[in-house]
Amino acid sequence: xxxxxxxxxxxxxxxxxxxxxxxxxxxxxxxxxxxxxxxxxxxxxxxxxxxxxxxxxxxxxxxxxxxxxxxxxxxxxxxxxxxxxxxxxxxxxxxxxxxxxxxxxxxxxxxxxxxxxxxxxxxxxxxxxxxxxxxxxxxxxxxxxxxxxxxxxxxxxxxxxxxxxxxxxxxxxxxxxxxxxxxxxxxxxxxxxxxxxxxxxxxxxxxxxxxxxxxxxxxxxxxxxxxxxxxxxxxxxxxxxxxxxxxxxxxxxxxxxxxxxxxxxxxxxxxxxxxxxxxxxxxxxxxxxxxxxxxxxxxxxxxxxxxxxxxxxxxxxxxxxxxxxxxxxxxxxxxxxxxxxxxxxxxxxxxxxxxxxxxxxxxxxxxxxxxxxxxxxxxxxxxxxxxxxxxxxxxxxxxxxxxxxxxxxxxxxxxxxxxxxxxxx
Ligand code: GDP
Ligand code: IMO
Ligand code: MG
Numbered sequence: 001x002x003x004x005x006x007x008x009x010x011x012x013x014x015x016x017x018x019x020x021x022x023x024x025x026x027x028x029x030x031x032x033x034x035x036x037x038x039x040x041x042x043x044x045x046x047x048x049x050x051x052x053x054x055x056x057x058x059x060x061x062x063x064x065x066x067x068x069x070x071x072x073x074x075x076x077x078x079x080x081x082x083x084x085x086x087x088x089x090x091x092x093x094x095x096x097x098x099x100x101x102x103x104x105x106x107x108x109x110x111x112x113x114x115x116x117x118x119x120x121x122x123x124x125x126x127x128x129x130x131x132x133x134x135x136x137x138x139x140x141x142x143x144x145x146x147x148x149x150x151x152x153x154x155x156x157x158x159x160x161x162x163x164x165x166x167x168x169x170x171x172x173x174x175x176x177x178x179x180x181x182x183x184x185x186x187x188x189x190x191x192x193x194x195x196x197x198x199x200x201x202x203x204x205x206x207x208x209x210x211x212x213x214x215x216x217x218x219x220x221x222x223x224x225x226x227x228x229x230x231x232x233x234x235x236x237x238x239x240x241x242x243x244x245x246x247x248x249x250x251x252x253x254x255x256x257x258x259x260x261x262x263x264x265x266x267x268x269x270x271x272x273x274x275x276x277x278x279x280x281x282x283x284x285x286x287x288x289x290x291x292x293x294x295x296x297x298x299x300x301x302x303x304x305x306x307x308x309x310x311x312x313x314x315x316x317x318x319x320x321x322x323x324x325x326x327x328x329x330x331x332x333x334x335x336x337x338x339x340x341x342x343x344x345x346x347x348x349x350x351x352x353x354x355x356x357x358x359x360x361x362x363x364x365x366x367x368x369x370x371x372x373x374x375x376x377x378x379x380x381x382x383x384x385x386x387x388x389x390x391x392x393x394x395x396x397x398x399x400x401x402x403x404x405x406x407x408x409x410x411x412x413x414x415x416x417x418x419x420x421x422x423x424x425x
Contacts (some may be wrong), residue, residue, distance in 0.1 A: 001258050001425055002216040004246045005326075007223025008262035008316035010231075010270035011241075012296070012303060014328030015263050016040025016056040018409060019219050020416055022261075023057025025425050026217035028064045028209055031055050032249030033239040034221030035072040035105060035134070036081075037127040039297025043414045049088065050297050053078050055219050058090055069101035069202060070239065070249020072134040073146065074110075075191035098195060099202035099251070100147040106159075106188070108166040108179050109133040115174050124235055125272030127299055135238035137162075150196040152189065159185055203251040210256060215425070218246045218257075224316035225270075232359060235274025243320040261408060261424060262322035264313050266330045266395070269303040271296045275359055278306035278342045278367050292332040307340040307369065310402040315355040317403050324408035324424070327399060330392060331412040336374035339395060342367040343402065372398060380413040384420050388412075 003022065007013045020042040023029055031038075036052035043049075044059055051058075053073060055065040067073060082092045109130030116133070117126055126132060137143035144162060148154050163181045170176040206216065222241040225231045230242055239245060243260045247253060267288060270276045280288065285305055288294065294303035317325065333339055345352040345365035356362050375389035382388045388396070388410075400407045409421035 002210075002218070002252070002256055003259040003261060003425065004218040004220065004243045004257055005261050005263060006220035006243050006320050006322070007226075007241060008264045008313055008320070008322065008325065009223050009268055009309075010225045010276070011221075011223040012039075012269055012271065013223060013263040013265050014326075014411060015219060015221075016042050016051055017328060017411060017414065017416075017419070018261070018263050018326045019056040019217065020044070020059060021409065021419050021421065022217055022424055023060050023063060025215065026057060026063065027214035028066060028206070028216050029055035029057040030066045030068050030216060030218045030250050031071050031221065032068040032218055033070040033241060033245045034237060035129060035131050036074050036077040037129045037131045037237060037298060038221035040219070040221070041297050041414070042416070044416050046415070052081055052298065054081050054085065054096060057217060057219075058085060058095055059088070061090070063095065064097060065095055066097045066200075066202060066205070066250070067099060067102060068250040069099040070245060071099075072103045072105050072131055072138070073098065074105040074129065075149075075188065075195055079191060079194060093197070096198050097200045097202070097205065098146055098198045100145065100150075100199050101202065101251070102146045103134055103138045103143045104146060104149045105130045105134045106144070106162070107184065108163070109137070111170070111176070112166070115176070119174070123273055125274075132238040146195070146199055149188070150192045150199055152192075155189065155192065156185055159188070206250065206252055210252075216252070216256075218250060220246070224262075224319055225312060230315075230319045232274045232362075233357075235272065259424070260320050260322050262313070262316050262320055262325045263328060264308070264325055265328050266308060266333055268306045268309050268312065269294055271299070271301050271303045275362050276304050276306050277345060277362065277365060278309045278340075279304055280306050288332060291335070292329055307342055307367070308399065309342045309367070310399070311342060311345055311353065311355055313403055317405055322405055324406045325403055326409035326411070326421075327396060327407055328411040330396070330410060331379045333374065333395075334379055335376060337376070339372050339374055340369040341372065341398065341402065343370050344368040380418055382412055382420070385410065
């Protein structure tokens with residue numbers, strides 16, 4: 001049995017926590033897209049760990065974590081993350097595997113990301129990690145893959161070509177100083193030598209693992225509304241965060257995926273620019289941001305918060321083919337008197353039930369809300385659905401009805417134990 005866990009809103013839904021809970025029963029944990037723009041938080045015994053490139057389940061001993069071909073890898077960021085895990089007693093030398101087909105992020109990608117952000121007419125609010133420019137090179141067939149990077153014969157030539165091209169671009173478009181090739185080559189050859197022992201042919205590695213009956217847990221980064229094709233374009237990331245990306249980004253066939261779990265917060269957040277139809281006014285924004293500690297795990301930026309948006313979540317359930325949904329951060333709503341759920345968008349006299357592609361149309365829409373009573377009771381100690389206050393049960397049941405699929409996991413706190421689930425595997 002292989003499972004994909006995917007964000008069903010705008011990222012930061014609590015995927016890291018859900019992966020950590022499910023990872024106990026998995027053998028191989030896989031990241032399939034994105035890069036270190038992701039920040040996935042896991043809290044065990046009060047100690048926080050934020051994963052950026054390495055799959056979030058690795059705090060469980062004896063697991064393998066594979067970084068798939070669909071991921072863009074900043075070698076320096078990955079090596080730092082490996083050192084942090086090593087200090088936590090995880091044997092990263094054994095545990096971490098890297099696909100030879102993943103693409104490498106270089107400092108010029110980061111520079112271009114920042115320059116593009118500062119010169120484009122409307123900012124996107126990217127994480128500034130070089131993610132977009134690296135995927136641009138991949139699609140333009142000008143990227144450098146891990147296989148090239150870790151080949152000391154091929155790498156200098158490929159890097160020289162890339163640097164010459166980027167230097168022309170930096171000068172012509174931005175009048176910026178050039179990149180020093182020799183210095184970059186020396187530093188990055190050092191990183192390549194350290195990462196080389198982790199590199200595998202991922203297609204073979206996973207085929208053999210599946211033949212031995214190993215269980216795969218695939219971890220989406222970002223979320224459905226940040227997906228390059230299915231999100232709020234252009235306010236999206238540059239990869240396919242949705243479940244389809246799990247096949248192309250990990251080199252496994254669609255038929256090898258048996259379960260897809262979407263993750264939603266009990267409300268909605270987004271970080272960066274772009275539409276957020278159910279965004280709170282200033283007072284509620286402040287309250288929920290503080291209570292939910294809604295600050296980016298990667299950049300520390302305050303997250304924008306709003307009511308649960310069932311139009312968004314239904315879109316995500318459909319596009320990903322979710323069999324079930326995990327709901328996190330229910331506890332953040334504990335003190336509310338009443339809670340709104342957006343069930344549709346009103347556009348003039350029409351009510352839209354589908355998420356529109358045209359952001360101008362979306363801009364003219366007003367959310368249609370349904371109001372439910374709050375529960376005004378702590379939920380963090382609940383060990384089962386039955387132990388939740390009646391109005392919290394009612395809220396969850398209403399979400400389930402609106403989504404049209406079962407809720408398989410409920411999280412009521414950031415710690416590993418603060419979650420209960422039905423059979424997910
Ligand atoms: P991810 O990117 O989807 O993995 O999510 P992040 O880690 O960026 O953000 C989720 C945040 O919510 C983290 O700070 C988690 O520790 C925290 N969190 C996860 N589940 C819960 C929950 O049920 N309740 C509360 N209060 N915090 C949670
Ligand atoms: P996790 O995996 C939330 C957002 C950025 C920006 C847009 C494009 O932790 O859920 P990029 O740097 O990817 O080109 O930025 O996408 N973004 C995220 N928002 N969670 C994330 O990851 C994100 N990764 C990127 O804020 O709006
Ligand atoms: Mg995050």
